[in-house]
Amino acid sequence: xxxxxxxxxxxxxxxxxxxxxxxxxxxxxxxxxxxxxxxxxxxxxxxxxxxxxxxxxxxxxxxxxxxxxxxxxxxxxxxxxxxxxxxxxxxxxxxxxxxxxxxxxxxxxxxxxxxxxxxxxxxxxxxxxxxxxxxxxxxxxxxxxxxxxxxxxxxxxxxxxxxxxxxxxxxxxxxxxxxxxxxxxxxxxxxxxxxxxx
Numbered sequence: 001x002x003x004x005x006x007x008x009x010x011x012x013x014x015x016x017x018x019x020x021x022x023x024x025x026x027x028x029x030x031x032x033x034x035x036x037x038x039x040x041x042x043x044x045x046x047x048x049x050x051x052x053x054x055x056x057x058x059x060x061x062x063x064x065x066x067x068x069x070x071x072x073x074x075x076x077x078x079x080x081x082x083x084x085x086x087x088x089x090x091x092x093x094x095x096x097x098x099x100x101x102x103x104x105x106x107x108x109x110x111x112x113x114x115x116x117x118x119x120x121x122x123x124x125x126x127x128x129x130x131x132x133x134x135x136x137x138x139x140x141x142x143x144x145x146x147x148x149x150x151x152x153x154x155x156x157x158x159x160x161x162x163x164x165x166x167x168x169x170x171x172x173x174x175x176x177x178x179x180x181x182x183x184x185x186x187x188x189x190x191x192x193x194x195x196x197x198x
Contacts, residue, residue, distance in 0.1 A: 008079060014087035016155075102137045105197030107176075107184060109137055118180065118198070128153070129172050136185070136195035143191035169193055 068076035074093050077086060102109040106119040114130050116123040125133065131153050136144060146165045150156045154164070169185065177183040177198075184198035 008081065008083055008086075011083040011086060014083040015090060018087050018091050102134065104137050104140050104195060105184070106180075107137065107195075107198065109134055116176070118176065118184075121179070123175050125172070125175065128168060129175070132168055133172060133176065133195070136193060139194070141194055141196055143188060143194045145192040148192070 062078065065076045065078050075089060077089070100111075102111065108117045109115070109130075110117075111134060114125075114127065116125055116130065116133060132149065135149065135153050147159070149165050150159065169187070173183070173185050177185055180198060182198040184195055185193060186196060187193050
């Protein structure tokens with residue numbers, strides 16, 4: 001959750017490009033008091049529906065910055081700040097707060113370090129391949145449709161009319177399955193793709 005008492009141009013686009021949502025207070029509300037009220041709720045231990053999601057506050061002055069950190073924000077940044085730098089900081093914080101390693105058979109994924117290891121061998125993956133593998137690994141044995149992968153891994157709410165998913169799955173198979181005796185990625189026409197213990 002990102003809370004801001006200022007409107008930073010391009011921040012919303014930078015945050016959304018990484019798959020997150022920016023909250024700048026309630027409509028018709030002065031953001032600064034809104035931020036102060038939320039900091040009080042953070043201090044009281046209320047999560048505001050964010051669960052274990054890291055909380056970051058954007059503030060205009062050092063007093064509010066200190067208050068945000070004291071109230072439980074994992075980071076607080078004084079403006080001006082580069083929106084793309086801030087989006088990268090958000091991504092790093094989310095990864096640090098991510099769940100532990102995911103294990104499926106001989107495959108282990110470390111979501112923080114973004115490392116995949118199968119049968120003791122590290123598999124070199126580009127970020128999109130890792131995101132695809134992680135999404136499948138979090139749903140072991142469950143078929144995931146192409147549309148769902150486009151929405152959840154590529155953050156697309158429309159069909160681009162390309163074979164981008166099939167191409168990435170093929171590349172992932174070449175790295176994850178071909179060096180080993182048992183394949184882990186299965187596909188079924190009309191159902192999509194799934195990851196099974198190899």
